[in-house]
Amino acid sequence: xxxxxxxxxxxxxxxxxxxxxxxxxxxxxxxxxxxxxxxxxxxxxxxxxxxxxxxxxxxxxxxxxxxxxxxxxxxxxxxxxxxxxxxxxxxxxxxxxxxxxxxxxxxxxxxxxxxxxxxxxxxxxxxxxxxxxxxxxxxxxxxxxxxxxxxxxxxxxxxxxxxxxxxxxxxxxxxxxxxxxxxxxxxxxxxxxxxxxxxxxxxxxxxxxxxxxxxxxxxxxxxxxxxxxxxxxxxxxxxxxx
Amino acid sequence: xxxxxxxxxxxxxxxxxxxxxxxxxxxxxxxxxxxxxxxxxxxxxxxxxxxxxxxxxxxxxxxxxxxxxxxxxxxxxxxxxxxxxxxxxxxxxxxxxxxxxxxxxxxxxxxxxxxxxxxxxxxxxxxxxxxxxxxxxxxxxxxxxxxxxxxxxxxxxxxxxxxxxxxxxxxxxxxxxxxxxxxxxxxxxxxxxxxxxxxxxxxxxxxxxxx
Numbered sequence: 001x002x003x004x005x006x007x008x009x010x011x012x013x014x015x016x017x018x019x020x021x022x023x024x025x026x027x028x029x030x031x032x033x034x035x036x037x038x039x040x041x042x043x044x045x046x047x048x049x050x051x052x053x054x055x056x057x058x059x060x061x062x063x064x065x066x067x068x069x070x071x072x073x074x075x076x077x078x079x080x081x082x083x084x085x086x087x088x089x090x091x092x093x094x095x096x097x098x099x100x101x102x103x104x105x106x107x108x109x110x111x112x113x114x115x116x117x118x119x120x121x122x123x124x125x126x127x128x129x130x131x132x133x134x135x136x137x138x139x140x141x142x143x144x145x146x147x148x149x150x151x152x153x154x155x156x157x158x159x160x161x162x163x164x165x166x167x168x169x170x171x172x173x174x175x176x177x178x179x180x181x182x183x184x185x186x187x188x189x190x191x192x193x194x195x196x197x198x199x200x201x202x203x204x205x206x207x208x209x210x211x212x213x214x215x216x217x218x219x220x221x222x223x224x225x226x227x228x229x230x231x232x233x234x235x236x237x238x239x240x241x242x
Numbered sequence: 243x244x245x246x247x248x249x250x251x252x253x254x255x256x257x258x259x260x261x262x263x264x265x266x267x268x269x270x271x272x273x274x275x276x277x278x279x280x281x282x283x284x285x286x287x288x289x290x291x292x293x294x295x296x297x298x299x300x301x302x303x304x305x306x307x308x309x310x311x312x313x314x315x316x317x318x319x320x321x322x323x324x325x326x327x328x329x330x331x332x333x334x335x336x337x338x339x340x341x342x343x344x345x346x347x348x349x350x351x352x353x354x355x356x357x358x359x360x361x362x363x364x365x366x367x368x369x370x371x372x373x374x375x376x377x378x379x380x381x382x383x384x385x386x387x388x389x390x391x392x393x394x395x396x397x398x399x400x401x402x403x404x405x406x407x408x409x410x411x412x413x414x415x416x417x418x419x420x421x422x423x424x425x426x427x428x429x430x431x432x433x434x435x436x437x438x439x440x441x442x443x444x445x446x447x448x449x450x451x452x453x
Contacts, residue, residue, distance in 0.1 A: 011426035017407075043429045046436070049382055050401040058298035062311055063290055066318045073323060
């Protein structure tokens with residue numbers, strides 16, 4: 001063992017995280033190298049002293065300050081548009097739908113790379129791989145097929161993600177329409193124009209998907225990106241940022 | 243000389259008891275989380291008392307004492323406002339530490355000039371009982387404040403709070419190897435900063451006889 005090895009291993013050694021053989025070699029080196037011995041002893045002394053630093057008590061005013069800030073934040077919440085509150089509630093679910101879709105796309109892409117004939121080489125049993133999505137659906141998928149392939153599973157996740165996005169867009173549109181009275185006529189016109197554009201492009205994507213026999217994951221990926229853009233737009237609109 | 247040197251007493255490494263005793267997880271965190279989600283004030287206060295020292299100590303040692311109360315307050319507000327989104331993928335303690343480290347590091351980034359010197363140290367709450375030489379303690383705190391913020395974070399998490407490298411890596415969003423190398427560099431920098439101030443404890447150093 002050389003001095004530069006000691007430099008690399010010293011922290012693990014003093015924390016007891018180094019295996020026995022290397023610890024022994026390192027100790028052997030320390031017996032014959034004064035500078036390394038001092039360096040390791042200093043590091044251990046620093047570690048010991050730092051670990052014994054006294055805990056720091058916060059001042060009594062900290063809790064009062066936290067309570068005040070929480071109260072202020074709750075009052076602000078009460079003044080926010082209803083849509084903002086709704087958005088905060090659904091955002092984690094939307095994120096999950098996006099993640100599930102991304103995972104499904106990744107699986108499908110993997111399959112496309114490894115198979116390509118419409119059948120993966122060896123179907124994988126997924127009996128014990130119930131997804132969180134399934135759990136969220138309240139166990140409705142208890143009779144999940146035991147020989148479901150990667151592709152079937154990916155397609156199921158994609159369909160579910162698609163439905164989740166559509167349901168949330170529909171709900172957002174309904175909520176946005178309730179805020180419409182607060183908008184100027186220019187804002188309402190701009191909103192309608194943008195929504196019509198979203199409808200047109202979405203329809204194009206869906207038609208392309210229906211005719212796309214290859215099932216290439218990129219096509220659906222673009223559709224999901226479009227859904228996310230519409231959701232972002234609807235939320236901005238509801239927050240007066242048209 | 244070789245014969246004398248090889249008969250030197252090898253330096254034995256003992257982990258301090260305080261490092262072994264601490265754990266990031268508390269058994270009944272689940273009930274506390276549920277009650278906090280329902281907005282129960284007593285539960286929120288209980289959570290505060292459970293984590294106040296860990297959060298305040300971590301934040302103080304990263305941002306310095308002048309801004310520590312402001313940042314600790316921000317951390318707890320984020321905890322309560324965000325606990326409904328806590329999915330339990332990690333331990334509650336890990337999640338709280340992550341919020342605290344992120345808030346402290348972004349505060350340091352926003353305001354890079356932290357308070358330093360004796361004035362800042364004097365405002366660090368006095369310890370209930372000083373387990374080590376108070377002079378050394380002050381020198382350590384001063385040296386800590388001079389470390390780069392990233393080194394400070396890993397040193398405080400690992401050496402002060404006694405977390406494992408796996409926990410540090412999860413909190414800091416890095417690999418275990420990175421946590422280890424950062425800690426190693428932090429300790430080396432501490433050694434440079436302390437220099438002669440690192441009072442040697444001759445008890446564990448045996449010089450070769452007759453040299």
